[in-house]
Amino acid sequence: MRRHSVSRVLNFLIWLAYLSADSVAIFVLGHLAVHASGSHHLLIFWAPFLLLHLGGKDTITAFSTHDNELWRRHLLGLVTQASVAGYVISISSWQDRLLLAATVLMFLSGIFKYIGLIGSLLLLSFVVSEDLEELVLGKLIDLGMGDKKCWNFASFRGQIALRRWTAMCTIIDSADLPTSVMIWHTATELCYYGYDRSNNYHQTNKMKVSRELSNYIMYLVFKCDVMLRSSSKLIHSNTCKEINEAGSFPFETFERNLERRQQAATTIRVDIPSSSNNNEPITQVQLLKNNIKALTCPVLPRACTVVGEMGGMSADDRWDLIAEVWLEMLFYIAPRCGSAFHAQHLGTGGEFVTHVLLLMKLLGPFLPPPDA
Structure with missing residues (x-):
């Protein structure tokens, strides 16, 4: 039997965390885009990490069934946020090649995870022949x-x-x-x-x-x-x-x-x-x-x-x-x-x-x- 919680307070907190997670990540990503040129390389490493975060939480793909219909919005988010993350990485001067390689791998992982999220939401929308x-x-x-x-x-x-x-x-x-x-x-x-x-x-x-x-x-x-x-x-x-x-x-x-x-x-x-x-x-x-x-x-x-x-x-x-x-x-x-x-x-x-x-x-x- 699936566990089920009837606590409205807990349900509200989960809902709030689910909605605010993406907003916080987008805000930080925008802040990095503005201050990327003078930031430390480890700080820039957060840009692809945040893109990976925007690709969705492993424990919850959608908070409700209605979120499955928002795959177009997530597709637009992939294009814009990937562009911002790519911009942050490109304008930084990378002297540590290992850190650059790790950043690129994290960037690609974030894109693939974002695509996976969109695909999951799209598949949950039933289309008839x-x-x-x-x-x-x-x-x-x-x-x-x-x-x-x-x-x-x-x-x-x-x-x-x-x-x-x-x-x-x-x-x-x-x-x-x-x-x-x-x-x-x-x-x-x-x-x-x-x-x-x-x-x-x-x-x-x-x-x-x-x-x-x-x-x-x-x-x-x-x-x-x-x-x-x-x-x-x-x-x-x-x-x-x-x-x-x-x-x-x-x-x-x-x-x-x-x-x-x-x-x-x-x-x-x-x-x-x-x-x-x-x-x-x-x-x-x-x-x-x-x-x-x-x-x-x-x-x-x-x-x-x-x-x-x-x-x-x-x-x-x-x-x-x-x-x-x-x-x-x-x-x-x-x-x-x-x-x-x-x-x-x-x-x-x-x-x-x-x-x-x-x-x-x-x-x-x-x-x-x-x-x-």
């Missing part, structure tokens, strides 16, 4: 041209796609959204590595888009905390622990371990009132009642049950179903991210899910009832 955009847009257009009685799909998170498969539908009904996402993400990876990784290009492209959508929804829920309750935050770490305890499962020895995991899954029973009609969304009260029990049920056996249900399908049918479930979850999440989440990302062009929400409003509207 054109194939995924076309998949989502095509689905919304198809729904818009269909029967208006089916426009309530944003009230479901996979139940419509799974209405013919009782076992898989029950697994989604019996868990809250974060747990369902974790189960289906695990099942998606199991299907890819266990069955279909070596299939033809058409199927591989379909897998790629489905896995990308799976990863994106995982990013929204477990990275951006979209619809993530405090009681659900341990699901991700618990699932990673399950997989680690399973050793090489699920990738190298998928087939051998699948039967054992499916047998373990049969011991898991989640008692929840099931809807008489799979087209009726499960209520929030039912999800709340089942929340504690869902947390105690391992994700991996339930994911294996999902994979086992899809084992008899062709690769095309299997990945069509996986894509449909993930699309349904995306349309379920989009109206429920909260206005604050969408507003925070407008400055960078908006999150992909924000564009999805706008399309849902324009092409439908495909929005759930206010109390759903």
Whole structure:
């Protein structure tokens, strides 16, 4: 379990130190630029050292997830501060060659570390492919041209796609959204590595888009905390622990371990009132009642049950179903991210899910009832 501090004073001090560290370094670097010509060489050695410091702290890359969107600001900082540090070094007269060599090495280390910081922040900003955009847009257009009685799909998170498969539908009904996402993400990876990784290009492209959508929804829920309750935050770490305890499962020895995991899954029973009609969304009260029990049920056996249900399908049918479930979850999440989440990302062009929400409003509207 990750350690967590609720002390506001300590949190404020860490925040203050995080924000002031760069400001202090920039001030000192500017001071060195003004007085470099008359300063001692050891004092000039601080210029590349401060550049190394500006490259980021080893223990904390970003104070919050919103800092990940500031990679452009850090890129500008790299250009300006590296120029200042290079200027300080260049105008000094170096008689000690060893100190000069150490300074140059420190300067290069600072640049590389700064680039590493920018790369880390950039990678944490999720970018979707054109194939995924076309998949989502095509689905919304198809729904818009269909029967208006089916426009309530944003009230479901996979139940419509799974209405013919009782076992898989029950697994989604019996868990809250974060747990369902974790189960289906695990099942998606199991299907890819266990069955279909070596299939033809058409199927591989379909897998790629489905896995990308799976990863994106995982990013929204477990990275951006979209619809993530405090009681659900341990699901991700618990699932990673399950997989680690399973050793090489699920990738190298998928087939051998699948039967054992499916047998373990049969011991898991989640008692929840099931809807008489799979087209009726499960209520929030039912999800709340089942929340504690869902947390105690391992994700991996339930994911294996999902994979086992899809084992008899062709690769095309299997990945069509996986894509449909993930699309349904995306349309379920989009109206429920909260206005604050969408507003925070407008400055960078908006999150992909924000564009999805706008399309849902324009092409439908495909929005759930206010109390759903």
